[in-house]
Amino acid sequence: MTGTPFDLQLLNFCAALLLLLSFAMLGQRRIVTLVNLLATQGALLLVATLLLAWRTGEHHLYVSAALTLALKVIFLPWLLHRLIRRLKVYWDTEPLLNIAGTMLVGLLVVVFAFGLARPISALASTATRNAIGIAVAVILLSFLTMITRRKAMSQVVGFLSMENGLFFGAMSATYGMPMIVEFGVALDVLVAVLVLGIFFFQIREQFDSLDLHHLESLKENQPLNGRETAGSTPALRESP
Amino acid sequence: MKPFEILTQALELIAALAAAPLFLGWVNQCRAWLQNRRAPSIWLPYRGIRKLFHKEAVLADNASTLFRAAPYIVFAAMVVAAGIIPSMGTHLPFTIAADAIALVGLLTTARVFLSLAAMDIGTAFGTLGARREMMVGFLAEPALLMVIFVASMISGTTALPAIADNLATQTLALYPSLAFTAVAFTLVLLAENARIPIDNPATHLELTMIHEAMVLEYSARHLALMEWAAALKLFNYACIGFALFIPWGVAAGGMGPVALLASIPLLGAKLIVAGAALAVIETISAKLRVFRAPEFLATAFIFAVLGLLVHLLLGA
Numbered sequence: 001m002t003g004t005p006f007d008l009q010l011l012n013f014c015a016a017l018l019l020l021l022s023f024a025m026l027g028q029r030r031i032v033t034l035v036n037l038l039a040t041q042g043a044l045l046l047v048a049t050l051l052l053a054w055r056t057g058e059h060h061l062y063v064s065a066a067l068t069l070a071l072k073v074i075f076l077p078w079l080l081h082r083l084i085r086r087l088k089v090y091w092d093t094e095p096l097l098n099i100a101g102t103m104l105v106g107l108l109v110v111v112f113a114f115g116l117a118r119p120i121s122a123l124a125s126t127a128t129r130n131a132i133g134i135a136v137a138v139i140l141l142s143f144l145t146m147i148t149r150r151k152a153m154s155q156v157v158g159f160l161s162m163e164n165g166l167f168f169g170a171m172s173a174t175y176g177m178p179m180i181v182e183f184g185v186a187l188d189v190l191v192a193v194l195v196l197g198i199f200f201f202q203i204r205e206q207f208d209s210l211d212l213h214h215l216e217s218l219k220e221n222q223p224l225n226g227r228e229t230a231g232s233t234p235a236l237r238e239s240p
Numbered sequence: 241m242k243p244f245e246i247l248t249q250a251l252e253l254i255a256a257l258a259a260a261p262l263f264l265g266w267v268n269q270c271r272a273w274l275q276n277r278r279a280p281s282i283w284l285p286y287r288g289i290r291k292l293f294h295k296e297a298v299l300a301d302n303a304s305t306l307f308r309a310a311p312y313i314v315f316a317a318m319v320v321a322a323g324i325i326p327s328m329g330t331h332l333p334f335t336i337a338a339d340a341i342a343l344v345g346l347l348t349t350a351r352v353f354l355s356l357a358a359m360d361i362g363t364a365f366g367t368l369g370a371r372r373e374m375m376v377g378f379l380a381e382p383a384l385l386m387v388i389f390v391a392s393m394i395s396g397t398t399a400l401p402a403i404a405d406n407l408a409t410q411t412l413a414l415y416p417s418l419a420f421t422a423v424a425f426t427l428v429l430l431a432e433n434a435r436i437p438i439d440n441p442a443t444h445l446e447l448t449m450i451h452e453a454m455v456l457e458y459s460a461r462h463l464a465l466m467e468w469a470a471a472l473k474l475f476n477y478a479c480i481g482f483a484l485f486i487p488w489g490v491a492a493g494g495m496g497p498v499a500l501l502a503s504i505p506l507l508g509a510k511l512i513v514a515g516a517a518l519a520v521i522e523t524i525s526a527k528l529r530v531f532r533a534p535e536f537l538a539t540a541f542i543f544a545v546l547g548l549l550v551h552l553l554l555g556a
Contacts, residue, residue: 009414012554016416019550023542100538107542114553133553 007055008127014048015131018168019110022141025161026106027099031089034157035080041164042072052128052171060179067186068167076160076193080153083197089153089210102148106141113137120173128172135169152203152210156196163189248329248500255507256322260475261285261468263511270519285471292464300361300457310357311458311465317350318472326401326490327479328503339398340388344381350469351377358454369453372530376438376450379537380428386544387421387428390551391484394418400483408487416554420547422485426521427540429477431533433470436522438533448530478514486510
C-alpha cells in the first residue's frame, strides 16, 4: 500500500466511499435522504472520474465528468425532489426484510461480488482494476435496494444507483466506455426517469398509492388494498 | 531499555487513573456548553469520588460476596486494560503477555462481573439493566474484534502496541479500510460506554437506563470504584481509538525519554479534541429505543466487516 501513488490511493478511497453510500441507501427509510444520497454518489463519481482523467490524460473522461455533473449531480436529483414534493411520498414503508437483516444480506452480496470480480480484475490492465469488485458490489447492492423496497420512488433511486455502479465499473475496468455509448446510456437514463415520473402519477391515480404490490394482482375488480382482503372476500366477488 | 519500559508503563497507569475522571468531566462540560447550560466544574467527578470514599457503605441484606467483590474486580480489570493500551509509549512490558484479544477479554470480564453483581441483589432494575448490558455487549464485542482485526491485518500482529508502532512509523497512506473501521469503532464506543444513542449517562431512575440501573444498589466506596471504573473504561476506549487511528505522537520505535515526555501533552490534546467530538455527537443525536440498539450495533459490525473486505480487495 505504501508503494501506491497518492492519487491512486484517493481513487481507492472514492471507491470505498461509493460502497459505503450504497450501504447507506440500503438502510435508509426516508425517500428524501435517499435522493440526497444518490446525489452524493453522483458527486463522488464525478470526483473519481476527474481524478482518473487527470491521472491517465484521457480527454473523453472530462466529457463524461461534465455529463455526470449535469445529469447525476444536478438534474436528476432536482427532478426527483420535485416529484417527491408533488407526489407527497416522504417515507417508504417498512422494507420486506428489516434493516439489519437487509444489511447482513448486503454483506453477503459484497463478498459474492468481490469473488465474482476477482478473475475480471486479473484480466484488466488498468491501475484501478482493484476497484472493479467494488463496482460490481455497488450494482448488486442497488439490485437489493430495488428488491427490498415497496415504493416505486425508492426503486427508481435503486435503478439510478445501479447505473452509477455500471459507470464506475466501466471506468475502472477500461477507463470508460466509448463516448457514443456513454451519451446513449445518459440519454436512456434521462428518458427512463422522465417516463417513470409519468408512470408514478398514473400509478397513484389508479391505486391512490405508490406501493407497488398493488400491481401484482391482475384482476381488475380486486379490492384496492389487495393481499390482506383478497383471500377473505370470494363470496363478495361472486355476487353481482 | 528495561527500566525505561517500566517507567513508560508506570507513567501510563498513573496518567490513566488520574486523567480518566478529568476526561469525563471535560466531556460533561462540553455537553453542558453545547446545550446552553452552565457547565459543572471539570473537577466534579473527582469530588464525587472523594465524597463517596468518605461515606459509610450500605449493603442489602441478601448481598453475597460477589456483590462486594465486583467493584474491585471491575476496577482492576479496567486498570490492567489501561496498562495494555499504548497511550504514551509502545514499549510496554505487558505486550508479550497480552494482545488486543486479551484486552477485549478483560473488558468482557468487567462486563460479566458488573452484570452478575447487578443481578445478585435481585431487584427488578438491576436484572433489567444487566440483561440490556449483556445484549449490547454481545452485539458490540464482535464489532470491536472486527475493528481490531482490520488493524491487525494491516500491521501483521494482534498486539496493540505493535499495531500503533507500525502505523505511527510508516509513511503516510490513505487507508479506506481504517476509515470504515473508525466509524464502526465510534459506534461501538458510544454503545459500550453508555453514551447517548444507546443509553443516557445523565439519568437516574429512568426506565430506559442501562448502566445506571446496574449500579443502583451500590453506595459509598463501592459506588466510587464503579464510577471510577466507568470513567476509566471511557478513557481506555478513547486510547484504543488513538492507538488504532491516530497513533502519531506516541513514543514509538527506538525513541527515548524525550519522545515519552512529548507524548504527554499530545495525549492531552487528543483527549480534548475527542471529548469535544463525543459531546457534539451526543448533543446532535437522539436516544434510540432499546429495541433499535441491535440495528445500531449491526451497523457497526457491518462497517467493520466492510473495512475488512475492502482491505482484502484493495490491499489498503
